[in-house]
Amino acid sequence: MYSLMNEVVHTSPTIGSNVEEVTWKNIHFLMWDIGGQDSLRTAWSTYYAGTQFIILVIDSTDRERLHISKAELYQMLANEDLRHAAVLLYANKQDLKGSMSSAEISQQLNLTSVKDHAWHIQACCALTGEGLYQGLEWIANQIRR
Numbered sequence: 001m002y003s004l005m006n007e008v009v010h011t012s013p014t015i016g017s018n019v020e021e022v023t024w025k026n027i028h029f030l031m032w033d034i035g036g037q038d039s040l041r042t043a044w045s046t047y048y049a050g051t052q053f054i055i056l057v058i059d060s061t062d063r064e065r066l067h068i069s070k071a072e073l074y075q076m077l078a079n080e081d082l083r084h085a086a087v088l089l090y091a092n093k094q095d096l097k098g099s100m101s102s103a104e105i106s107q108q109l110n111l112t113s114v115k116d117h118a119w120h121i122q123a124c125c126a127l128t129g130e131g132l133y134q135g136l137e138w139i140a141n142q143i144r145r
């Protein structure tokens with residue numbers, strides 16, 4: 001989120017949430033950045049009402065914990081408040097060697113089985129910003145549909 005805003009990116013974990021307004025291509029985003037730590041995830045559902053897009057940032061180097069992202073993803077998709085939400089998954093940290101490709105993550109998460117929500121997976125590197133706008137482009141196209 002802060003890379004998109006050309007701000008200094010903080011490297012400390014998000015505690016609670018941060019909300020920012022980002023305007024891009026005439027689209028006004030109200031983005032909530034919600035902390036992903038274990039203890040914070042139980043509070044995620046309090047943010048769901050009215051959400052149009054979920055952006056799930058995956059650490060593509062973390063093979064051991066991908067199953068956690070998978071479980072959280074499917075829990076979100078099953079939540080009534082998110083029934084109309086579309087999902088953008090960022091396969092982040094593509095700059096690091098040994099990182100999983102977006103295709104590999106897609107397969108591990110069994111994304112092709114997701115039929116009741118629009119979804120898209122985008123390889124990216126938050127440090128350089130590579131891929132971030134391609135992800136937003138997909139969101140923009142979803143809005144224009």
Ligand SMILES: Nc1nc2c(ncn2[C@@H]2O[C@H](COP(=O)(O)OP(=O)(O)OP(=O)(O)O)[C@@H](O)[C@H]2O)c(=O)[nH]1
Pocket residue numbers: 010011012013014015034035036037057092093094095096124125126127128
């Ligand atoms: N090499 C590399 N490091 C990254 C990239 N994106 C994030 N990081 C690093 O990963 C660490 C965690 O980044 P955060 O932005 O705090 O991660 P987060 O997902 O917001 O974590 P929570 O706030 O706890 O949910 C930091 O040290 C970042 O610098 C990337 O694309 N490449």
Ligand SMILES: [Mg+2]
Pocket residue numbers: 012013014033034035036
């Ligand atoms: Mg954070």
